[in-house]
Amino acid sequence: MREIKAETISQTITQLCKEANFNLPEDVLSALESALKREKTPRAQEIIKDLLENAAIAHRERLPLCQDTGMAAVFLEIGQEVMIVKGDLKEAINAGVRRGYREGYLRKSVVKDPLIRENTGDNTPAILHIGIVPGEKLKITVFPKGFGSENVSALTNLLPSQGKEGVKEFILKTVKKSGAKGCPPLVVGVGLGGTMEKAALLAKQALLRPLNSHHQDKHIAQLEEETLEEINQLGIGPQGLGGETTALGVNIETYPTHIAGLPVAVNISCHALRQARRVL
Amino acid sequence: MKELKIKSPLTGEEIKRLKAGDKVFISGILYTARDAAHQRLKETIDKGDDLPIALQNQVIYYTGPTPAPPGHPLGSCGPTTSSRMDSFTPLLLREGLKGMIGKGDRSSEVIQAIQKYQAIYFIAIGGAGALLAGAVRQAEVIAYDDLGPEAIYRLEVVDFPVFVAIDCEGRNIYNKS
Numbered sequence: 001m002r003e004i005k006a007e008t009i010s011q012t013i014t015q016l017c018k019e020a021n022f023n024l025p026e027d028v029l030s031a032l033e034s035a036l037k038r039e040k041t042p043r044a045q046e047i048i049k050d051l052l053e054n055a056a057i058a059h060r061e062r063l064p065l066c067q068d069t070g071m072a073a074v075f076l077e078i079g080q081e082v083m084i085v086k087g088d089l090k091e092a093i094n095a096g097v098r099r100g101y102r103e104g105y106l107r108k109s110v111v112k113d114p115l116i117r118e119n120t121g122d123n124t125p126a127i128l129h130i131g132i133v134p135g136e137k138l139k140i141t142v143f144p145k146g147f148g149s150e151n152v153s154a155l156t157n158l159l160p161s162q163g164k165e166g167v168k169e170f171i172l173k174t175v176k177k178s179g180a181k182g183c184p185p186l187v188v189g190v191g192l193g194g195t196m197e198k199a200a201l202l203a204k205q206a207l208l209r210p211l212n213s214h215h216q217d218k219h220i221a222q223l224e225e226e227t228l229e230e231i232n233q234l235g236i237g238p239q240g241l242g243g244e245t246t247a248l249g250v251n252i253e254t255y256p257t258h259i260a261g262l263p264v265a266v267n268i269s270c271h272a273l274r275q276a277r278r279v280l
Numbered sequence: 281m282k283e284l285k286i287k288s289p290l291t292g293e294e295i296k297r298l299k300a301g302d303k304v305f306i307s308g309i310l311y312t313a314r315d316a317a318h319q320r321l322k323e324t325i326d327k328g329d330d331l332p333i334a335l336q337n338q339v340i341y342y343t344g345p346t347p348a349p350p351g352h353p354l355g356s357c358g359p360t361t362s363s364r365m366d367s368f369t370p371l372l373l374r375e376g377l378k379g380m381i382g383k384g385d386r387s388s389e390v391i392q393a394i395q396k397y398q399a400i401y402f403i404a405i406g407g408a409g410a411l412l413a414g415a416v417r418q419a420e421v422i423a424y425d426d427l428g429p430e431a432i433y434r435l436e437v438v439d440f441p442v443f444v445a446i447d448c449e450g451r452n453i454y455n456k457s
Contacts, residue, residue, distance in 0.1 A: 063409075
């Protein structure tokens with residue numbers, strides 16, 4: 001057994017909260033740069049340039065890319081040979097988020113009760129997803145998720161007979177309905193299959209896959225490509241003001257499902273697809 | 281697309297000059313307010329009490345900024361989605377508000393109220409909070425401090441970049457009448 005102290009995890013999460021909010025990932029930067037070359041609408045070009053400049057300022061001045069520094073989703077992949085010692089894991093994670101959001105001057109955007117809506121004041125609790133994997137490493141991903149785009153995400157249960165076309169139609173309908181609200185250019189994460197909650201989680205995990213990657217199954221990779229092309233023909237464009245750059249990528253993750261069902265979850269992200277990782 | 285410079289608080293003549301699609305640089309005073317602050321402003325008006333800010337000719341910016349790091353007047357401050365404020369907007373326009381800055385389209389009720397009260401709706405680039413922070417010279421919380429990021433801040437801005445989204449004649453950058 002390899003021992004990892006809860007405090008080490010906590011400190012790492014603090015760093016990752018800050019890193020994620022100040023630095024636009026490389027794959028998003030290059031996707032924006034390629035979009036700028038392809039884009040023909042002048043106002044759309046101007047907006048993409050501003051987003052690239054925004055990323056440069058955020059990195060240089062250690063300012064958040066966006067004022068919505070999100071609710072912190074934390075993904076842990078814990079090797080089954082790892083033992084977490086000297087502390088409660090959940091408390092350590094929340095302490096890490098609390099410290100990261102305070103030290104990084106990040107916005108505290110979490111309310112304690114969904115109806116009473118009193119701010120918790122420290123951006124906790126985090127949303128925690130834990131997976132157990134073989135090995136003796138621990139992989140931590142911090143994914144601060146803003147709600148402009150979270151609010152336009154959607155989930156449905158299609159009939160199995162609706163198949164690929166039904167899936168595509170639902171993704172396109174979701175993007176179309178989101179208009180300018182999700183802050184296009186978007187990244188679209190899709191979860192296909194499983195159960196309702198599995199599809200939603202897959203959609204979020206799909207957002208964590210690099211933008212320049214494709215699904216390993218050929219027919220899903222093709223669906224990603226076709227859907228992206230059709231989204232970019234909608235004409236929504238950056239900030240909903242027209243153009244070809246409505247989405248920078250479509251990532252789909254799948255899971256076996258029931259004979260009677262075809263759950264589809266679409267998790268929308270704005271271009272600020274903030275994520276930071278560390279392997280302990 | 282024209283590029284214009286204007287001052288805030290706004291004047292009627294200046295508003296008439298602006299057309300949907302124009303790029304505008306605003307200098308002067310902006311007040312921040314988003315969901316929770318709008319709720320309180322509405323409750324105050326409904327009760328007939330005095331508002332913490334005089335709305336006459338002012339511009340409200342829909343944003344919840346990040347805290348100011350050392351050496352900055354404010355943190356990142358990009359726009360939030362305006363449609364969440366739609367149900368409050370006609371009331372605030374009736375009270376004298378003249379301009380709003382946010383992102384995304386507005387309801388038909390808001391568009392009608394913008395025409396009725398000869399007001400204007402601007403959009404800033406969502407997700408460009410660090411860039412937009414560069415236009416903020418001073419920031420001070422002036423009401424609802426307990427709301428944290430949703431408090432009302434008074435901002436002094438220089439050349440804050442926006443587009444006119446809905447002008448006082450109801451023309452709309454999102455091509456909806």
